[in-house]
Amino acid sequence: MQDMTHDLLPEGLSDRLPPLAAEAMRVTRAMNDVLAGHGYDPVQPPMVEFERSLASRMAGTERRRMVRFVDPASLRTLALRTDMTVQVGRIAATGLKDAPRPLRLSYAGQVLLLKGDGLEPERERLQVGAEIVGNDTVAAASESVVVAIEALKAAGATDISVDFTLPDLVDTLAAEALPLPTAAIPTVRRELDAKDAGSLVAAGGAAYLPLLYATGPFDSAIAKLAAIDASEALATRLEGLKQIAARIGDSARLTLDPTERHGFEYQSWFGFTIYAAGVRGALGRGGTYRITSEGGHDEAATGFSLYPDPLIARSAGSASKDRLFLPLGHDAAVAARLRMIGWHTVAALDESDDAAKLGCTHVLHGAEPHKL
Numbered sequence: 001m002q003d004m005t006h007d008l009l010p011e012g013l014s015d016r017l018p019p020l021a022a023e024a025m026r027v028t029r030a031m032n033d034v035l036a037g038h039g040y041d042p043v044q045p046p047m048v049e050f051e052r053s054l055a056s057r058m059a060g061t062e063r064r065r066m067v068r069f070v071d072p073a074s075l076r077t078l079a080l081r082t083d084m085t086v087q088v089g090r091i092a093a094t095g096l097k098d099a100p101r102p103l104r105l106s107y108a109g110q111v112l113l114l115k116g117d118g119l120e121p122e123r124e125r126l127q128v129g130a131e132i133v134g135n136d137t138v139a140a141a142s143e144s145v146v147v148a149i150e151a152l153k154a155a156g157a158t159d160i161s162v163d164f165t166l167p168d169l170v171d172t173l174a175a176e177a178l179p180l181p182t183a184a185i186p187t188v189r190r191e192l193d194a195k196d197a198g199s200l201v202a203a204g205g206a207a208y209l210p211l212l213y214a215t216g217p218f219d220s221a222i223a224k225l226a227a228i229d230a231s232e233a234l235a236t237r238l239e240g241l242k243q244i245a246a247r248i249g250d251s252a253r254l255t256l257d258p259t260e261r262h263g264f265e266y267q268s269w270f271g272f273t274i275y276a277a278g279v280r281g282a283l284g285r286g287g288t289y290r291i292t293s294e295g296g297h298d299e300a301a302t303g304f305s306l307y308p309d310p311l312i313a314r315s316a317g318s319a320s321k322d323r324l325f326l327p328l329g330h331d332a333a334v335a336a337r338l339r340m341i342g343w344h345t346v347a348a349l350d351e352s353d354d355a356a357k358l359g360c361t362h363v364l365h366g367a368e369p370h371k372l
Contacts, residue, residue, distance in 0.1 A: 012123030045087035101134025136300030159277035325355035
């Protein structure tokens with residue numbers, strides 16, 4: 001009996017065919033060019049690491065989603081990465097621990113999840129990002145958001161919006177301004193994230209209810225948050241957000257949801273999510289966090305991760321690409337010159353090759369392209 005599953009791929013995985021593959025390469029190249037232009041040096045961590053090493057830097061957020069297996073050489077458990085950010089943190093804390101700070105690093109590669117989500121069944125996705133290691137200033141946070149916006153625009157994103165959050169908001173207020181028992185903090189944080197007023201009150205967080213309404217367009221939301229902050233426990237954070245917003249200017253639409261926690265489990269005082277018109281869901285997240293080495297050394301970092309697959313799927317094939325058919329016996333020097341100025345050429349291999357069937361838009365006659 002014929003094996004009908006012989007050429008099937010695992011659930012959530014798929015081939016990227018033309019023109020999607022070409023668009024993915026273009027998007028990755030465009031984003032990397034922006035990162036390089038801002039002084040970020042690329043690193044290329046391996047796809048697989050020891051599971052313990054990866055998990056220890058994830059604060060438990062993605063450990064259950066890792067594909068794991070036993071290494072036949074070491075007999076230790078290995079894991080495929082679900083996030084390249086943690087690998088960059090390891091590199092900064094080990095191989096580049098003596099490099100001058102602030103350290104600017106960029107990366108691009110595939111990550112793999114054990115299982116996709118309901119609305120996002122894909123298990124493999126492209127991750128492109130950048131990190132500033134050794135600096136926890138408003139200037140570093142501002143640069144991260146501005147560079148992320150520029151990278152997405154270079155990749156073809158339009159009408160970009162950025163949603164700010166304050167990941168350590170509850171911890172900061174619970175310390176003094178709005179005291180909470182230590183055991184109640186995780187519950188209050190969770191119910192604020194879920195926007196569940198009833199459960200928030202039941203958890204002892206009635207004083208935190210006004211935070212649920214300090215959301216929306218940046219200017220109005222930050223004014224509401226400042227009005228709530230009578231003790232000025234958040235004063236430096238709010239001033240920092242205003243400075244970041246001023247740096248962004250009119251390059252993106254800005255909103256604020258200070259209690260948002262999903263996807264910001266390991267961020268510290270600042271986080272952001274980035275969206276674009278015509279693309280379902282978020283295209284990326286970023287913010288400030290800490291990198292901890294095995295020796296206990298703690299270092300500040302700021303960065304972002306972008307996931308451009310939805311943008312790639314939307315853009316592929318939207319722009320017409322001229323392809324020039326080169327007949328048998330064509331002038332190789334002419335063809336080389338045309339490639340140098342941007343033409344994509346397809347050379348005939350025998351008399352049966354047909355320009356139209358091969359997707360060509362032009363044919364070379366003598367020294368000049370002629371439209372089909």
